[in-house]
Amino acid sequence: MGETHRINFEPVDIQMEVGEDEKILDAAFRQGIHLMHGCREGQCSACKSYVLDGEIQMERYSTFACNDAEVAEGYVLLCRAHAYTDCTIELLNFDEDELLGGVPIQDVRTRITAIEPKTRDIxxxxLVAVEPETYEFKPGQYSDISIPGTDEHRSFSMATTQSTPGEIEFLIKKYPGGKFSTLLEAGLAVGDELHVNGPFGSFTIKDGHALPVVCIGGGAGMAPILSILRHMNETGSTRPVRFYYGARTASDLFYVDEILKLGEGLRDFEYVACLSEPLPDVGPPEADRLPASVVPEAGNVTQVVARRESALARCEVYLCGPPPMVEAALFFLDAQGVPKDQVFYDSFTSPAAAAT
Known part of the structure; x- marks a missing residue:
């Protein structure tokens, strides 16, 4: 067991203790301090901070998230960082409302109530919470689900809201050779128990804000956006909402009827399906029978947004989906002059996908 050191965060004047054997971000969670974060695996830069004083070493991380020049200058990723002295760290990204007011991390024993294919790979x-009987999280956040019989876990976003505090839905993309994907195919069944830890993530709807909301999603990125739309519907939000969902073909679209139903309770709601391969379509015939009000647009989701949105700088934009989609959208939004504090995102990755 390593020594314990004190961390002082600037400019927020918050202090905490951290053991040498734990990562700084994990220590913050343990003490109820909700620092900005994303993947928690050193792959994004959401938790990037600057060391003003002290000795910190990092575990393996992506140089795309923090390059060698930045590390030499003193930048660190808190999800990979261990402190070996007392330290003073400048937070580059933080939400004052979240810092000491986020939802506490919980360990929940759950039971599977349904496993239902939605598309060919979603x-x-x-799940239903067993002990404790409720699971608290904010719309848009994600959880770690332990892989039974191992010390590994996989991270997935919740699609549900606190209107059903004991019921949780995850929308999971299956990858060939993926450990969790294999379990979903054969290995997990209704009635089995799973351990859930969370919630994590800063991709949450900002209640009290007034700007129009533009959601851009793809693949399993449907889950947190669906949670946000459900929450906005349940709370009577009056913010205009547009939801762009990117897929390959019409057979990759799902939950269309529910999304349209949610939209009936929202102001100026529009759902736009964006198909990168609109013809020819494959899959069950019923996948082609979309509601008459949904006429898919050809092109990837970023291309469609570029054609249809002329005032994104006056909107809050919520992104979630495969990394290439998120990266393309971030580049596009920056070119459109959208302020960074109006863009919220999670980029979904998979160990199986990363290995290919």
Whole structure:
């Protein structure tokens, strides 16, 4: 067991203790301090901070998230960082409302109530909380689900809201060779127990804000956006909402009827399906029978948004989906002059996908 050191965060004047054997971000969670974060695996830069004083070493991380020149200058990723002296760290990104007011991390024992395919590679996994009997999180956040019989976990976003505090739905993309994907195919069944830890993530709807909301999603990125739309519907939000969902073909679209139903309770709501391969379509015939009000647009989701949106700088933009989609959208939004504090995102990755 390593020594314990004190961390002082600037400019927020918050202090905490951290053991040498734990990562700084994990220590913050343990003490109820919700620092900005994303992947928690050193792959994004959401938790990037600057060391003003002290000795910090990092575990393995992506140089795309923090390059060698930045490390030499003193930048660190808190999700990979261990402190070996007392330290003073400048937070580069932080939400004052979240810092000491976020939802506490919880360990929840759950039971599977349904495993239901939604498309050829997206599965709905529904759980009920057993101990404790509720699970608190904010719309848009994600959780770690432990892989039974191992010390590994996988991270997935919740699609549900606190209107059903004991029921949780995850929308999971299956990858060939993926450990969790294999379990979904054969290995997990209704009635089995799973351990859930969370919530994590800063991709949450900002209640009290007034700007129009533009959601851009793809693949399993449907889950947090669906949670946000459900929450806005349940709370009577009056903010205009547009939801762009990117897929390959019409057979990759799902939850269309529910999304349109949610939109009936929202102001100026519009759902736009964006198909990168609109013809020819494959899959069950019923996948082609979309509601008459949904006429898919050709092109990837970023191309469609570029054609249809002329005032993104006056909107809050919520992104979630495969890394190439998120990266393309971030580049596009920056070119459009959208302020960075009006853009919120998660980029979904998979160990199986990363290995290919």
């Amino acid at each position: 599965v709905s996994l529904r």
